Amino acid sequence: MELNKLTIKEASEGLKKGEFTSVDLTKACLERIKEVDKKINAFLLVDGEGALKAAAESDKRRKEKKSLGQLDGIPYALKDVFCVEGMKTTAASKILEDFIPPYSATVYEKLRDAGAVLLGKVNTDEFTMGSSTENSAFGVTKNPWDLTRVSGGSSGGSAAAVAADECLFALGTDTGGSIRQPASFCSTVGLKVTYGLVSRYGVMSYASSFDTIGPLAKSTEDIAIILNTIAGYDEKDGTSVPYSSRESRGWRDESRSKELGSSRLARARSNNNLLPDYTKSLNKDIKEMKIGLPKEFFGKGIESEVRRVIEKAIEDLKKMGVKIEETSLPSTKYAIAIYYIIAKSEASSNLSRYDGIKYGMSAISKQPSANSKLDLRSVYTKTRGDGFGPEAKRSIMLGTYTLSAGYYDAYYKKASQVRTLIKEEYEELFKKFDLLISPVSPTPSFKIGEKIDDPLTMYLSDVLTVPINPAGIPAVSVPAGFTKDGLPVGLQIMGPMLGEPKILQLARSYEEINKWYKRKPNL
Amino acid sequence: MALSKKETKKIADLARLKLKEEELAKFADQLSGVLDNFKMLSEVNTKNTKPTSQVTGLNNICREDKKILDWKANKDIKKNREKLLMNAPKQEDGFIKVPGVFEE
Numbered sequence: 001m002e003l004n005k006l007t008i009k010e011a012s013e014g015l016k017k018g019e020f021t022s023v024d025l026t027k028a029c030l031e032r033i034k035e036v037d038k039k040i041n042a043f044l045l046v047d048g049e050g051a052l053k054a055a056a057e058s059d060k061r062r063k064e065k066k067s068l069g070q071l072d073g074i075p076y077a078l079k080d081v082f083c084v085e086g087m088k089t090t091a092a093s094k095i096l097e098d099f100i101p102p103y104s105a106t107v108y109e110k111l112r113d114a115g116a117v118l119l120g121k122v123n124t125d126e127f128t129m130g131s132s133t134e135n136s137a138f139g140v141t142k143n144p145w146d147l148t149r150v151s152g153g154s155s156g157g158s159a160a161a162v163a164a165d166e167c168l169f170a171l172g173t174d175t176g177g178s179i180r181q182p183a184s185f186c187s188t189v190g191l192k193v194t195y196g197l198v199s200r201y202g203v204m205s206y207a208s209s210f211d212t213i214g215p216l217a218k219s220t221e222d223i224a225i226i227l228n229t230i231a232g233y234d235e236k237d238g239t240s241v242p243y244s245s246r247e248s249r250g251w252r253d254e255s256r257s258k259e260l261g262s263s264r265l266a267r268a269r270s271n272n273n274l275l276p277d278y279t280k281s282l283n284k285d286i287k288e289m290k291i292g293l294p295k296e297f298f299g300k301g302i303e304s305e306v307r308r309v310i311e312k313a314i315e316d317l318k319k320m321g322v323k324i325e326e327t328s329l330p331s332t333k334y335a336i337a338i339y340y341i342i343a344k345s346e347a348s349s350n351l352s353r354y355d356g357i358k359y360g361m362s363a364i365s366k367q368p369s370a371n372s373k374l375d376l377r378s379v380y381t382k383t384r385g386d387g388f389g390p391e392a393k394r395s396i397m398l399g400t401y402t403l404s405a406g407y408y409d410a411y412y413k414k415a416s417q418v419r420t421l422i423k424e425e426y427e428e429l430f431k432k433f434d435l436l437i438s439p440v441s442p443t444p445s446f447k448i449g450e451k452i453d454d455p456l457t458m459y460l461s462d463v464l465t466v467p468i469n470p471a472g473i474p475a476v477s478v479p480a481g482f483t484k485d486g487l488p489v490g491l492q493i494m495g496p497m498l499g500e501p502k503i504l505q506l507a508r509s510y511e512e513i514n515k516w517y518k519r520k521p522n523l
Numbered sequence: 524m525a526l527s528k529k530e531t532k533k534i535a536d537l538a539r540l541k542l543k544e545e546e547l548a549k550f551a552d553q554l555s556g557v558l559d560n561f562k563m564l565s566e567v568n569t570k571n572t573k574p575t576s577q578v579t580g581l582n583n584i585c586r587e588d589k590k591i592l593d594w595k596a597n598k599d600i601k602k603n604r605e606k607l608l609m610n611a612p613k614q615e616d617g618f619i620k621v622p623g624v625f626e627e
Contacts, residue, residue: 102606196579209577238584239577337561348538355539357621359610364622376622377539385541393540397531397550398557400538414564416574421567423575456556472578497578 003028004165005520008222011168012070015062022062022073025168026055026117029075033119033166036523040142040151042161044080045088046120051075054117061115070225072115077161077170079154080121081128081204084108091204092136093126095354095361095387105202106234107171107213114229119167122157126389128173128206129347130154131181131462134452135391142448143185144521145488149445152182158216159186164523169217169226173203175210176339177440177465180477183216184440184490187479189507189517190216191223194498195472196241199234205350207343208239210469219517220478220508224278227500231275281501282508287321289434289506296332297438297464297492305483310439313480313491316513317437322506327429327436331422335467338422340459341402341415342470348399351392356383394455419470426471430496435506437493438464440477444487464492474500478507479516488516525555 003025006014014020030048037043058073067073078084081091083101090096104112112118125135133141133156141156143149144164151160155172159182162170172179174192183190191214198213205211215226234240293314298307318324356362356379363374363382374382388396402411429436441464451458468475473496480491491510495503511517531551535542542550592600604617613620 099610102603102609196581235586239579239581241579241581331567334564334567337564340557341561341564352539356612358619362612364612374622376624379622380539381541384539385543388540393542393546394550394553396538396540397534398554401526401534401554401558402561404534404537410565411561413574414567414569415561416576417569417572418564418567420572420575421569423578455553456560459557459560470575470578 002165004032004168006168007218008070008074008168008225009219011074012072015073016067022055022058022117023052025073026051026075026119029119029167032164036164037166039147039523040144040160040164041139042122042141042151042157042164042166043077044090044092044121044123044138044157047087047118051117051119058115058117068113068115071111071229073117074115074168075117075119076111077119077122077158077167078108079124079128079158079170079172081124081173082108082121082171083202083204084118087121089121089204090138091127092124092133092138093387093389093392094137095383097137097361099360101202103202106199106236107230108202110230116229122161122170124157125154126392127204127347127351128154128175128178129391129395131177131458132446132448132452133157134448135389137389140448143445144523145186145486146445148447149487150185150448152185152445154178154182155190155216156182156185159183159188159190162186162188162216162218163521165520169215169222171213171230172216173206174212174214174469175206176343176469177462179214179216180440180465180475180490180492181462183477184492185445185488187488187490187516187519187521188216188218189220189223189476189478189511190214191227191476191500191504192468192474193227193231193500194241194474195469196239197474197498197500198230199232199237199240201234201236205346207346208350209346210339210343212469220476220504220511221279221282223476224282224504227278228275231278276501278501278504281505284505286506286509289322289502290432291317291322291324291506292327292429292433292436293324294329294332294429294436294438295326296329301442301463302439303443305485306439306441306443306489309481309483309489310491313510314437317510320509320513325433327433329422329425329429329467331418331425332467334418335422335470336460336463338415338418338470339462339466340398341411342419344395344399345403345412346399347395348397348403351388351396354384354387355380356387361387391455422467423471426473426496430499434502435493435495435499437491440464440490440492444483444485444489468494473497474503476503476507478511479519480510481514481516482519526551526558
């Protein structure tokens, strides 16, 4: 048995029965990394020693009947924007090449406290800005299904590591598709959660009003298991949603939002989130579901093989008794523009903290004599000019422009207004439909180098994933099959705010029809 | 919406980015293309639309106003301070040291 190929569900059962230990499981992953990572370049840092130590502790707990649950002893990887105290965290940027975080991300602490075993850090586009990991300062992550192609981005390292069975699951971040698109390109399941459901504390920011954290895994069931651990209110994150089951249906209602004051926060703290058990709804019947197909997501730009795969998925779902109907989200055509205006505006502001003063790369040399001519402004400009890669620089430039005096109204404010229209269109549709489905990306994985010198084309390739983030709603990418060239294609399932249980329910029912998620790349 | 090299230089200056000549030329060209694409928003009527800057409906989120650390008694303070300073390129007496802002 190749232990590294197991799902979390299978592995946790094996651990429970004593068929193997967490050390066995962790060793299998570490060996797999040694064997294949030179081909795909998913890992930026492997902490074999730390992982084996954590695995041994997990085994000890299990022996003493003190196991912490399904994730106890399960090896995983973190995208390299999650801070882990004492472990190098680079955001795949030269500017943070040697950065050692003084504190850890909340989600890391939650996983550690659940007994999960951290194997190391995986690649991303620099500061998660990109759709291919080609913007990483440390080389592209190749697609395990075709090494001449990209793994997608920005969570390409996470998706490739899961697809190549180097770990059992990984965490990524999704600002405009950065979990869903690589999941689709690599044939893993990837969930973009409702904005505010998972704490972002200790995770490096790209665009703060879009950023979310979510899992990439080998099955929908595993996604639900991970979500059970990472979801929930965190007072360290001001955008974290105090979420109790009573509010699960409508915390965004006007009548309720008045109540969002301190009493509700206090309640969220005291009841420690009455979150749903995301594994409970997985096997519920989907027959009564009503699904919408927004026609703007099936337009001219969709490649024929992607269209064929998704149309087959729609047929499969119809056969299961789901009611499917065409619908429309007319403002979708503005999504790319509003997404990139807002994302780059927020990014330019977020990246201003990298200035060579407090941490990271710095033009201030260690030798005092060399600094005699360096004034403060030159420290800023030189550090940032040398430290950031092309896409980070482009983001800073674009965001600085759209926020600058005289242009703010035409760009940032206008985009924020159109954002309202997009959000309202989704809200209207979810009064009529339980869920919406579409392809994740108009194309399967593209060739390395194909789009990197043309940022506009790269931006436009995100057309089917970016509309979700301005609205804040959740969406999953689930493996839906392969093109005739053997490249994976993902099905996107979108739901209303906090609609994760329903999304996962449909994803689970769908993936069991053809079991595409079980197919593995030849590496 | 063609950005001139001069405008591009000004933006880089505002953003405290030192760019090489070839970067300036490349960005002027690439950003012009992207900004052109953004122009389509002008056709949308947003006269009576409020802007959305966040989607949770939460506002005025502050932690409870209570003491979380006894600064005098806490032994971790010094350790935490060292941890935070560890990444600073230059420090002196427990402070981050920076080049002067004003000329003498």
